Amino acid sequence: MRAHVIAAAVALFPHIMSAQAKPIVIHADRMVDGRGHVTQNATVVVDGTKIKSVGANGAPATYDLKGMTLIPGLIDAHSHLTWYFNRQGRYHAGRGDNDTPVQSMLSTAGNAYATLLSGVTTIQSPGSPEDHDLREWIDLGQIPGPRVLTSLSPIQNARLTPDSMRAIVRQRKEQGADVIKIFASASIRDGGALTLSQEQLNAICSEAKTVGLRTMVHAHSVESIKASVLAGCNQIEHGVFADDATLKLMADHGVYFDPQICLVFQNYLDNRAKYEGIGNYNEAGFAAMEKAIPTATEMFKHALKTPGLKVIFGTDAVAGAHGRNVEELVCRVQKGGQSPIDAITSATSLGAEALRMGDQIGSIAPGLQADLVAVQGDPTKDITALRRVMFVMKGGKIYRNER
Numbered sequence: 001m002r003a004h005v006i007a008a009a010v011a012l013f014p015h016i017m018s019a020q021a022k023p024i025v026i027h028a029d030r031m032v033d034g035r036g037h038v039t040q041n042a043t044v045v046v047d048g049t050k051i052k053s054v055g056a057n058g059a060p061a062t063y064d065l066k067g068m069t070l071i072p073g074l075i076d077a078h079s080h081l082t083w084y085f086n087r088q089g090r091y092h093a094g095r096g097d098n099d100t101p102v103q104s105m106l107s108t109a110g111n112a113y114a115t116l117l118s119g120v121t122t123i124q125s126p127g128s129p130e131d132h133d134l135r136e137w138i139d140l141g142q143i144p145g146p147r148v149l150t151s152l153s154p155i156q157n158a159r160l161t162p163d164s165m166r167a168i169v170r171q172r173k174e175q176g177a178d179v180i181k182i183f184a185s186a187s188i189r190d191g192g193a194l195t196l197s198q199e200q201l202n203a204i205c206s207e208a209k210t211v212g213l214r215t216m217v218h219a220h221s222v223e224s225i226k227a228s229v230l231a232g233c234n235q236i237e238h239g240v241f242a243d244d245a246t247l248k249l250m251a252d253h254g255v256y257f258d259p260q261i262c263l264v265f266q267n268y269l270d271n272r273a274k275y276e277g278i279g280n281y282n283e284a285g286f287a288a289m290e291k292a293i294p295t296a297t298e299m300f301k302h303a304l305k306t307p308g309l310k311v312i313f314g315t316d317a318v319a320g321a322h323g324r325n326v327e328e329l330v331c332r333v334q335k336g337g338q339s340p341i342d343a344i345t346s347a348t349s350l351g352a353e354a355l356r357m358g359d360q361i362g363s364i365a366p367g368l369q370a371d372l373v374a375v376q377g378d379p380t381k382d383i384t385a386l387r388r389v390m391f392v393m394k395g396g397k398i399y400r401n402e403r
């Protein structure tokens, strides 16, 4: 269906696709391939939307990225592009501020553009039906943004029967969801305790598996993570209170773990006045987030030491954080003790594997999508180089070039 729509668009508007007549040759001082390898003086040849070759090439460079490091476009496994601050400088919480759906969508498009320019070429968005159209408009090339994968609306209501939850999973599949998002615990602002039963989680994650969809679960407490893993769910979000046994359980089951230790909390604290007074953004909620930073950072250090645990990069970016996604990677290295190269791998090839797109994105290798980002300096020595994005290409099309 989507392929059909895109094919029709290409026939009508060939200029919107980045059909380069001849290959683009990119030289960079160094390249991090996304799979843990670093090459000095790298050459990458891009033909159309894909990477044609990597390595020595006699052709003169179309783009000579001196002083820069080429990395794969980053993958953020958890970003909320529809969250924004309205013109009154307040968080747009869905209703009550009189913003129209069109105005909200324009802000969403702005967030998508800011995210792409910051070097993030793919995001996974849990929880917004608006993503359906956002994904399509970006795919059509009508607006600039990262590739979007979406859960559409999440499954959250604990009063639903397991059978009705199964029905919602099938409905999401029909509606075009890429993944199923589940809330198995309360928000960190409300303590993070288990909210769904084992039976309910079993129903959702087994039905999703049957229809070929991955599952990502919001879970903070030990009980909520355990129940989700035992239900066969694929990806755990947040996990602030995960202990060593729970981290090991995730590793043993091959579950992807997407913790946050910095950006999401710090962004709320920095923008407190813009959120304060809305829902659980109250005094107790902000106190809980302040307290969560050291707890999550300590938990993250244990996660890194857990053999075989697949820790991926997801920011949970909300209003105020879009375009600053790499700050979470900077924190993971500077405060969480992750090595820069592992941090980059978590946000590239490992993230792609979690999305089951490892054969399309997340590495600089022949045949993959030409999602390429160049940063000033060497992020394997100084992770803050990720803040200095000079060049962004997605699917062979250049969106940023500040050489």
Ligand SMILES: [Zn+2]
Pocket (backbone or CB within 6 Å): 078, 080, 126, 316
């Ligand atoms: Zn979230």
